Amino acid sequence: MACRISELVLDAADAEGLAVFWSEVLGYVEVGREDDGSIEIGPPRTGFGGPQPTLVLSPSTDPRPRRLRLHLDVSPTDRDQDAELERLLALGARPAEIGQSGEESWHVLADPEGNEFCLLRRRVRPV
Structure with a gap:
């Protein structure tokens, strides 16, 4: 048994803006939001756990x-x-x-x- 990449996490100053950008680039849709402001986007109809990894835009103020x-x-x-x-x-x-x-x-x-x-x-x- 092996692992596979299920999601990629990218720190973002503007999680909402990057979610819109990467959704357009990849043809993804929003699949979830967390209380911390993280936005997860992924393939339509499959989302997390599908054949492609999802992308999580995580708010961060770190440079x-x-x-x-x-x-x-x-x-x-x-x-x-x-x-x-x-x-x-x-x-x-x-x-x-x-x-x-x-x-x-x-x-x-x-x-x-x-x-x-x-x-x-x-x-x-x-x-």
Whole structure:
């Protein structure tokens, strides 16, 4: 028996704002709220425990470290990488410079709070 990732937790200065951003990016919906202000988002119809992990946006006033040690990679499901890049930028993502060479097949972006994530080239099938 092994474990699997069931949820990812991301500290957020604005949990509500990041929940909206990541819901749009991933096609997720709100699946729960906690008394501490945490908002959990996940795939429609499955939520926690489904085939994809949920994302918990946890309110925090701690300053963000200069760079996260873990980041998310996202892949387009219904369009090519260029079209998905345009969509993510329109949602509020912005290009992030972390020392890329310019030859990468992915784009490094930051969410509205500066958390880096990568947009990969390869399209994947929606779940």
